[in-house]
Amino acid sequence: MSGVRTLLGLGLLVAGSRLLRIKSETIACRSGPTWWGPQRLNSGGRWDSEVMASTAVKYLSQEEAQAVDQELFNEYQFSVDQLMELAGLSCATAIAKAYPPTSMSRSPPTVLVICGPGNNGGDGLVCARHLKLFGYEPTIYYPKRPNKPLFTALVTQCQKMDIPFLGEMPSEPTMIDELYELVVDAIFGFSFKGDVREPFHSILSVLKGLTVPIASIDIPSGAGTQKMGQGRLGPYPPDSCPHQV
Amino acid sequence: MVTRSAFEAPPEWRARRVGGREENSGHPLPPGSVLKRRWWWRQRPVPRLTSAMSSAAGPDPSEAPEERRFLSTAEAAALERELLEDYRFGRQQLVELCGHASAVAVTKAFPLPALSRKQRTVLVVCGPEQNGAVGLVCARHLRVFEYEPTIFYPMRSLDLLHRDLTTQCEKMDIPFLSYLPTEVQLINEAYGLVVDAVLGPGVEPGEVGGPCTRALATLKLLSIPLVSLDIPSGWDAETGSDAEDGLRPDVLVSLAAPKRCAGRFSGRHHFVAGRFVPDDVRRKFALRLPGYTGTDCVAAL
Numbered sequence: 439m440s441g442v443r444t445l446l447g448l449g450l451l452v453a454g455s456r457l458l459r460i461k462s463e464t465i466a467c468r469s470g471p472t473w474w475g476p477q478r479l480n481s482g483g484r485w486d487s488e489v490m491a492s493t494a495v496k497y498l499s500q501e502e503a504q505a506v507d508q509e510l511f512n513e514y515q516f517s518v519d520q521l522m523e524l525a526g527l528s529c530a531t532a533i534a535k536a537y538p539p540t541s542m543s544r545s546p547p548t549v550l551v552i553c554g555p556g557n558n559g560g561d562g563l564v565c566a567r568h569l570k571l572f573g574y575e576p577t578i579y580y581p582k583r584p585n586k587p588l589f590t591a592l593v594t595q596c597q598k599m600d601i602p603f604l605g606e607m608p609s610e611p612t613m614i615d616e617l618y619e620l621v622v623d624a625i626f627g628f629s630f631k632g633d634v635r636e637p638f639h640s641i642l643s644v645l646k647g648l649t650v651p652i653a654s655i656d657i658p659s660g661a662g663t664q665k666m667g668q669g670r671l672g673p674y675p676p677d678s679c680p681h682q683v
Numbered sequence: 684m685v686t687r688s689a690f691e692a693p694p695e696w697r698a699r700r701v702g703g704r705e706e707n708s709g710h711p712l713p714p715g716s717v718l719k720r721r722w723w724w725r726q727r728p729v730p731r732l733t734s735a736m737s738s739a740a741g742p743d744p745s746e747a748p749e750e751r752r753f754l755s756t757a758e759a760a761a762l763e764r765e766l767l768e769d770y771r772f773g774r775q776q777l778v779e780l781c782g783h784a785s786a787v788a789v790t791k792a793f794p795l796p797a798l799s800r801k802q803r804t805v806l807v808v809c810g811p812e813q814n815g816a817v818g819l820v821c822a823r824h825l826r827v828f829e830y831e832p833t834i835f836y837p838m839r840s841l842d843l844l845h846r847d848l849t850t851q852c853e854k855m856d857i858p859f860l861s862y863l864p865t866e867v868q869l870i871n872e873a874y875g876l877v878v879d880a881v882l883g884p885g886v887e888p889g890e891v892g893g894p895c896t897r898a899l900a901t902l903k904l905l906s907i908p909l910v911s912l913d914i915p916s917g918w919d920a921e922t923g924s925d926a927e928d929g930l931r932p933d934v935l936v937s938l939a940a941p942k943r944c945a946g947r948f949s950g951r952h953h954f955v956a957g958r959f960v961p962d963d964v965r966r967k968f969a970l971r972l973p974g975y976t977g978t979d980c981v982a983a984l
Contacts, residue, residue, distance in 0.1 A: 515850040523776045524783070531978040538977070571958055572978055591771035598770045599961045 503628040519588060522557065525655075526564020533565070533622065533653050534572050542619050546575040550618040552607075552641060554625035554659065555582035561655050562624020563592040569622075570599055577618070579604040581637050607637065611647030621645065621652045625659035634660050750971035753943045756884045756920045762939070762960070762968055770961065775844055777959065778813065781938045782820020784956035784980040785878075785912050788936045789821070790828055791981060792910065792952050793876060802875030804831045808863070808902065810881035810895050810916070811838040811845075817912055817938065818880020819848040826855050833874070835860045837894035865897065867904040877902060879911040879930060884920035884942050903930055910934040914942050923947030940970050941984070953984040 498506065510516045539547050551566040553559035559580065566576040578601055583589055597603070608614050614621060623645065625638055634642060642660050645652060652658075754762065766772045795803065807822040809815035815836065822832040834857055839845065853859065864870060870877065879902060881895050882888060888896060899917050902909060911932035914920050918929050923944030933950045939957045955973055958980040965972060973982040 514854045515847040517775055517847065519773050519775050520779050523779050527780070527783075527980075534978045571961075571975075591773060594771040598963070600963075 498628075500628055500631075518557070518560075522560045522588070522592075523564055525561045526566075527568050529561060529565045529622075529653075529655050530568035530572060533569065533620070534574075536653065537620055537651065539573050544575075544619060546573050547620065548618045549574050549576045549620045549622060550604075550614060551576050551578045551622040552625055552645075553578060553580040554627075554638065555584060556627065556629070558624050558627030558630075558655055558659075560589055560592055561627070562622060563589070563596055565622060565624065565655065566601055567592075567596055567599060570596075570601055576622075577602050577604060579607055579641075581607070581641075607641055607644065609640075609644065611644055611649070614644070615649050619650055621648060621650060623652050623654040623659050627656045630657075630660070750969050752941060752971055753945060754940050754968065754970065755943055758968055759884055759920075759940070759942060762964060765964055765967075766959075770964075772959075774813075777957075778816050778844065778848075779820055780959050780980070781912075781957040782817045783824050784958065785817060785821040785910075785936050785938070786824035786828060787979075788934070788954040788956045788981045789825060789830070789876075789878065789910055791954070791983070792934045793908070795829060798875060803829070804833065804874045805876050805878060806860075806870065806874040807832050807834045807878040808881055808895075808898050809834060809836040810883075810886070810891050811840045812883060812886050812891075814880050814883030814886070814913055814916070815840070816845055816848055817883075818878060819845070819852055821878060821880065821912065822857055823848075823852050823855060826852075826857055832878075833858045833860060835863045835898065837863070837898070838892050863894075863898050863901060865901055867901050867906075870901065871906050874907060876908040876910060877905060879909055879916050879932060882916035883913050884944075888917050899930065908933040910936060912936050913938045914944055915948070918944045918947075920944050936981075937984075940968075940972060954981050955984060956981045958982075 510521060511518070533549075537547070539545070549566075549569055551562050551569075553562035553566075559582075563578065563580070566578050569576045578596060580593070580603055583593065593603075608617075625641065626634075638659070763777070766777060767774060789805070793802070805822075805825055807818050807825075809818035809822075819834070819836070822834050825832045834852060836849070836859060839849065849859075879899075881899060882891065888899070909930065909932040911930060911934070913936070915930040915932050915935065918924070921943050923946065931950065932948075934952045934954070935945060935948045935950060937945055937953065937955045939955070939960055941953070941955060945953065958975050960970070960972065973984055975982045
């Protein structure tokens, strides 16, 4: 149906012993050979390849993910700006490792970043900005913008860096396939609940028909975080798994 | 549905806007076809004039002013102001990016696998101003990178940013020293390296008070490696005039762009860290920055 989907989690920010111990609860997916397998991530030697390959990746339920977030904000006094910046930077880094500019056919490679109405969308805005610095040519579609200083500032940063914002969503998957080599899905994150409202329902339908790869930030938008198979993006392709970058 | 490779080029007779320029592969349009302007073509913002372009008596805009490698203190402050005011960056964002990139620079200069247990212990000395805040962020990321930082932060700023950054470090079990031994040998024995995040450009040593000044006096005698963030603390940011009897760091991590005094740095490694300066701003300040590769936020000079 569609190309490889890469799922990107928030960077693992806190390694201290005081972090709430999260009991893992798997989101149903089949683990298979993964592109991040035994490769060493070489940004500053951050993770041992042994750690990456041997330690089981913990999957968080929605409640656990929200609890981690709350602990970071309330106990550790992180601000949303900080975490969002780190998340967006990590995602851009992961995308650039998965789809390096040299492997793409255009120079600079064109990327469409679709940002939702909440924090996942904010992550997408930061990600787009860093992708621009990494030598990609991002375009953003951001239909529902919260009226909060954090988000207006992030939009300004992107605009000032000449990252265009689309006025409308292309209505056919082939239109996107022709213009962009990669799509970043920053629509809904782990706190998403309930039904998908417009305009996102139509957007997700268009994305389902894409042939170019999609990189989803944190979770594939619209996928039920607890249950498999309810994804609005359709059934999970079995070779993708959420993971922490 | 027809399956096509994600990397197949679009039909050649369609011109498409890429980066604001009309791109056409050069093939003639099939007879009778109309080049339709796609409704979703991006609405590009009107290109902003740089100050060089807008001045009527100025130089030919097609010639970039000669680029230089260093920023004066005033220019560094102006660049920061532009990012904060025009680009609406938050101070927290920039401090976080600088601190994270500084930690990455440390890992490049002192890669973890090559270090013994003792050598992974890092003392981070933080002053009360922005340089100190960057040091707090750097310490936190070093902790995530599996180094063992300890912080000496004697003059704690009351502003919210510093307080939150301190809380984050405390909650990550990064110890804060209550005093720094004046006997430098004790520091040489306890730690593998020291990060100097005491003074940034534009902060006078006299402004920061006794404990920081005494700490700097001790650090001058250090025999373990010293990494200075942005400028070696105590150096004159313009002239580097204290370079002779001031701190002699082994590694200098210039934040965003090197300051003038970096010209007098003679240590082992000089990095630029903090990859967030938009191209337009870089050109406006006629800065030549080293090329960052891939997704690196640190570049060696």
